Amino acid sequence: MLIKDAPVIWEGLRSIICVYKPPSVTCERVRKTIIAAVCKGLNEMECRPPVDFVCIEGNPSGKLTVSVKPSLADDPLVVGPRYIHDDLKCSWSNFLGFNTSGVLLLGLGKGTKVAKLIRENRPTRCYRLSGKLGEATDNAFKDGKVVERTTWRHVKLENMNRFLATLQASHQKEMFKSCGIDLQSEEAYKLACQGPIRPANSKLPVIYGIKCVKFEPPEFVIEIQCINEYETYLRSLIHEIGMKLHSSAHCTAIQCIRHSYFTVENALLRKHWTLQDIITNMEQCIQIMDEHENIIRQKSAALQ
Template sequence: MNNLSISEKAFNLLNGVVCLYKPAGVPLKGCRHSLLLKLCQDLNASGVRSPEKRVFISGDTTKQLRIKVKPSYADDVLVVGPRFQSEDFKCIWTTHLGMRVSGVCIMGLNQGTKMARNLQNNYPIRTYHLHGQLGLMTKNMHIDGQVVEKGRFDFIKRENFDKLMSTIQASNQKKMFQLAQVDTQSQMAYDLAIKGLIRPVSNKEPLIYGIKCISLELPHFIVEVNIINEYENYLLSLVHEIGLKLRCSAACTAIRCIRYSSFTIDQALLMKHWNLQFVLDNIRECNSVYAKMRKLPSFITEESYFENKANQMNI
């Protein structure tokens, strides 16, 4: 017979990766705190175990003693606090999203922290939508910064944008082989190309795999970029560079992550859905996606990752 309470059974199911939608202006630590706080509230409200019993012996020792079994005050919720607290969870995020970035955020819960590290070790490609405004330059390259320059933008055409996107993508494709230290005209370069995407050895070097303009309504534009090893300031500088290459100025108005490897924005839970039932359903779905990714020949597990690192050090 299973004597576990409802909340304990639910807690045992909170193992895996969960896909969340991180709002802009909220740090990752704040998202983690909000998620765990809501899970603890739902678990504590779904029926926790009763306080453990304690045996009380009273009476005159020279006579027959009275034995009573009562709930122990030392195990009472009012004394020790709620049964489930944030410290009971293990939770890590797979990639750092800056304060201004919104979109897909993958977190590993409890035993899912190992799955999250495996995703990190595979250097997954992320897809972003970069929203920008032409004719405006700020100190921090974002729309919320101090404006330092305003200029014309009415001369920019869609052809100019498409040509620039092709140039940026071509230069980064050449950069792939440079980071791999392979001549683009060699047989080794061909062998690497047919195996799939070439990923840099270092996880500190941003690399663009694809970039295109998906919307242009002057002065506003949206650029979709497939990238790896990115960070917030690099994405801001990319929008700034696009403005300079177009002989104009540009400031970023929003950064939105719409895809993390096989996890899309359609699977991401909004903050209002960060409760026990939605998270359990999302973990089940995301674990299924992870299982399919793990079957891929190119997928690197945590064990093989450290083995490769050791081999590189020996070399």
């Protein structure tokens, strides 16, 4: 339903939105762009009229007349637009680096509390990392200076899959060790049934799943499910893969394709960052969260 009343929409800003962050753009730039789009859309709608000004005129010793008229001190032409950038709260639930593109969750208005709750629950994220064999750069990314060139034709898909499986197994083993549980015990099985194990240290990157989804040497694409990751770690991971395969590699692109329940299919592209599309996306995000909460309740009831 199309709402044309700005105050109604302003009060309805109480959840999160899912946008697609382009590469080479900071999260702060995206945040300011979204705020500007919302305020611009609200100011173009029907805003509240100026407050009434009670005017008493006449001779104090004689008859006085009382009139009510719109206050010029509250007119938008005098005080400026009704909705300004500083009035709208906006915070991200997941931080993406400068070179990373993909799913970015933003809380608008009272929805900043929802964004904070998702952030504190530390859900897993899924990335697609593109790499190139044969060259190593000083920052492990494509815009860095090439510091080493090596051969790569000996690298096979089987070798890469073997190393990725070993890497995933080592991360899972370390997770159980940090909990003080034997990996072969029944307690470890019950703990694994409850879902991904969260590390006590929120700054420790943990890989829950990693696989090669595209291998066209020297180009390749890795899909990784992880937590507590950051851009530098993801770039260095591609560099490490190159070294372990007796070659070298650098990262060419980083894309976040899933954050919690939200995927790139739910994300608004830059051309759709308008007020009406943002409101529609917010309603979709609320529906997605409600659906998954019902699924979680059903699974919890079944386990009990």
